[in-house]
Amino acid sequence: MAGKKQFDMDTALDAAMVQFWRSGYADTSVDDLSRATGLNRSSIYSSLGDKDTLFLRCLDRYAARYGEKYDAALSCAASEPLAAVRAFFDVTLERIADPELPDGCLIAQSAMAIPVLSPAVAARARESLGFQLSRLRTALRAGPLSDQDAEAFAVHMAGVNQCLAVMSRAGASPAQLLDIVGVTVGALTQALPGRE
Amino acid sequence: MAGKKQFDMDTALDAAMVQFWRSGYADTSVDDLSRATGLNRSSIYSSLGDKDTLFLRCLDRYAARYGEKYDAALSCAASEPLAAVRAFFDVTLERIADPELPDGCLIAQSAMAIPVLSPAVAARARESLGFQLSRLRTALRAGPLSDQDAEAFAVHMAGVNQCLAVMSRAGASPAQLLDIVGVTVGALTQALPGRE
DNA sequence: CACATCTTGAACTGATCAGTTCAGGATAGA
């Protein structure tokens, strides 16, 4: 089982990402990663780097993959802010509903652990959360909301999006997650002008 | 330094609670707890129990202490729902603003770790979150909201309260946390009848 | 003083952790 052939890097990274996502940084050992990826322990170190490096790659991978989806969902924010916001939360709700994927959110999990993460990893987690916030800010500012309202809704939505991770990990039902989002969507509906 | 005198159990439990709160279950070792409480390693096992037992005591302590405050904040919910909701979030915001205490929330942190916690601890974390939800449900149902709206706001508020923990751990500013809460309070203002 | 009680520090067990090393097996191209 060796020679010139190689394992599939994308598959391996996905498996590592899911493992970190499910168990978090502290509760994932390199042996866990070996089992999850099917790669030998030595191969992990030679091909994917040490635990910190690999975690960073997984965090980036996660941020890129779902960042794209969030961007796509928010692309119509200027003309259809309400639809964009619904689509934004749908990205998260669908991810949580996917039985193939762990509950929660790798970024939320990492954010929660920031005080005990290495400085490099902590910085990356903050950065990912910051990107999410700018994404929302840009989208909402493009719509009819005042800058002040846009800012407040952006931060609020970033927060609500994180709380879906916490609540899903605690076993909240899809209906409950919908209720959480529903109040925010309702607030936005009221805040948008021209709908009296 | 021994004999008949004893350490102060309340002080020790508080110190252990803060340690778990700051670093989480996985990243807190018994040596950390020993340093934090000032108690000898042997004394921890003989007086406070093993790590799991001690964590449960800390979780209960945390839930009881802040549960009382949340109850007090919500006590006027029937007559003054808006003020009650503001007071509810103020409990969390003031706790986060306290420089003596860690950021975040022990229950939110535990909820996030549920998939990797021991069954007993996971159950207690779910239970604490459940208590919070019932607290909110009971308070909001006592007001003028429809049962459906009360349920949705209760779940939403429980979620937003959790997200304050995530965001504060990630370094969000007090103003941002206020923005998060502000949208929810605004939504409730709109939902309450008799304010057109 | 003598005793009972409590705390302490230190050592120890067995397990797990991250990270490294390396001999040998498997493969592909020459």
Next chain:
DNA sequence: TCTATCCTGAACTGATCAGTTCAAGATGTG
């Protein structure tokens, strides 16, 4: 067939972990 390349399993290091045990010291009470 020969050779370069890559992967594998396994062992190993040094550190840390939870949990236990115990002799020695310190104190208050009689």
